[in-house]
Amino acid sequence: NAGVTQTPKFQVLKTGQSMTLQCAQDMNHNSMYWYRQDPGMGLRLIYYSASEGTTDKGEVPNGYNVSRLNKREFSLRLESAAPSQTSVYFCASSFQGIQPQHFGDGTRLSIL
Amino acid sequence: ELKVEQNPLFLSMQEGKNYTIYCNYSTTSDRLYWYRQDPGKSLESLFVLLSNGAVKQEGRLMASLDTKARLSTLHITAAVHDLSATYFCAVENQFYFGTGTSLTVIP
Numbered sequence A: 001n002a003g004v005t006q007t008p009k010f011q012v013l014k015t016g017q018s019m020t021l022q023c024a025q026d027m028n029h030n031s032m033y034w035y036r037q038d039p040g041m042g043l044r045l046i047y048y049s050a051s052e053g054t055t056d057k058g059e060v061p062n063g064y065n066v067s068r069l070n071k072r073e074f075s076l077r078l079e080s081a082a083p084s085q086t087s088v089y090f091c092a093s094s095f096q097g098i099q100p101q102h103f104g105d106g107t108r109l110s111i112l
Numbered sequence B: 001e002l003k004v005e006q007n008p009l010f011l012s013m014q015e016g017k018n019y020t021i022y023c024n025y026s027t028t029s030d031r032l033y034w035y036r037q038d039p040g041k042s043l044e045s046l047f048v049l050l051s052n053g054a055v056k057q058e059g060r061l062m063a064s065l066d067t068k069a070r071l072s073t074l075h076i077t078a079a080v081h082d083l084s085a086t087y088f089c090a091v092e093n094q095f096y097f098g099t100g101t102s103l104t105v106i107p
Helices: none
Strands: A004-007 A012-013 A019-025 A031-037 A042-047 A064-068 A074-078 A086-096 A107-111 B004-007 B010-014 B019-026 B034-038 B042-047 B055-058 B063-068 B071-078 B085-089 B101-106
Touching: A004 A074, A004 A086, A012 B010, A019 A031, A019 A086, A019 B034, A031 A064, A031 A074, A042 A064, A042 A074, A074 A086, A086 B034, B004 B085, B019 B085, B034 B071, B071 B085
Parallel strands: A012 A107, B010 B101
Antiparallel strands: A004 A019, A019 A074, A031 A042, A031 A086, A064 A074, A086 A107, B004 B019, B019 B071, B034 B042, B034 B085, B055 B063, B063 B071, B085 B101
């Protein structure tokens, strides 16, 4: 089925460990986004990529890096995980870089 | 600093009743988006409001936009339990989401 696929769905890390969250979309969308959602809060933009080859910081980029590998894939990396990064991470995409239209199912990340 | 404020934050209403959720934003924008999120699930795009005065309706939900007042509303008509969810508004080009309104419809 067409959509946005995130892996993994769940992950537990220890403080200081690194990991990469993967995201892929098969709708030929130009723009992709990474958000985090904390309990009782809305979504906050971490990074976005308006088109292949470009990335820009969002509201809360510190502690994260991203790679727009190709048009389909947009990964989010935590180099040295901290407990404050415990959250649910959503990847999203849209045809043009206006506002995300399609969201993945989320990655629930806990950092101990 | 951009602010996107929704109210109420929590809403408990009986089936069959009507209610309105409000979304106020602090920057100039011609477009506004509404999303729905079920507990533990991802977000689903509900409405895209593209200009001042835009009105969109889907079933028991109707969204409107007043860009001059920087206000969007999501009106619920004759609520049913299936509408229980959290509703978010978002302002275009800023990628900012509102804090969300958690709606519970009680039988």
